[in-house]
Amino acid sequence: VQLQASGGGLVQAGGSLRLSCAASGRTFSVYKMGWFRQTPGKEREFVATITRIGDAMTEYADSVKGRFIVSKDYAKNTAYLQMNSLKPEDTAVYYCATTRRGTATKPYEYDYWGEGTQVTVSS
Numbered sequence: 001v002q003l004q005a006s007g008g009g010l011v012q013a014g015g016s017l018r019l020s021c022a023a024s025g026r027t028f029s030v031y032k033m034g035w036f037r038q039t040p041g042k043e044r045e046f047v048a049t050i051t052r053i054g055d056a057m058t059e060y061a062d063s064v065k066g067r068f069i070v071s072k073d074y075a076k077n078t079a080y081l082q083m084n085s086l087k088p089e090d091t092a093v094y095y096c097a098t099t100r101r102g103t104a105t106k107p108y109e110y111d112y113w114g115e116g117t118q119v120t121v122s123s
């Protein structure tokens with residue numbers, strides 16, 4: 001499975017960005033698509049996840065609940081992360097990943113990773 005993330009950039013606090021993650025290859029093995037983020041010197045942090053097929057079951061980190069929305073377009077094999085009310089502490093490199101597991105919020109539970117996209121929120 002190959003993943004291509006895009007949509008990062010520089011935004012002021014309170015603004016919005018939408019990230020996209022396009023999957024290709026053996027996507028039939030993918031059960032969930034997830035988003036993580038990482039800042040220098042810190043571990044990669046879970047942000048959100050969504051099931052790829054069937055009903056869009058979602059899960060969010062407490063730090064982004066009510067502000068971020070994860071969605072998908074099954075036909076395009078693409079997941080999205082709509083980020084609203086952005087805060088400076090949301091600044092990070094954002095990664096998308098896929099897993100075959102039913103429950104997965106830890107980086108080691110994900111099988112494939114895309115290259116990250118930088119999100120910078122200025123105060």
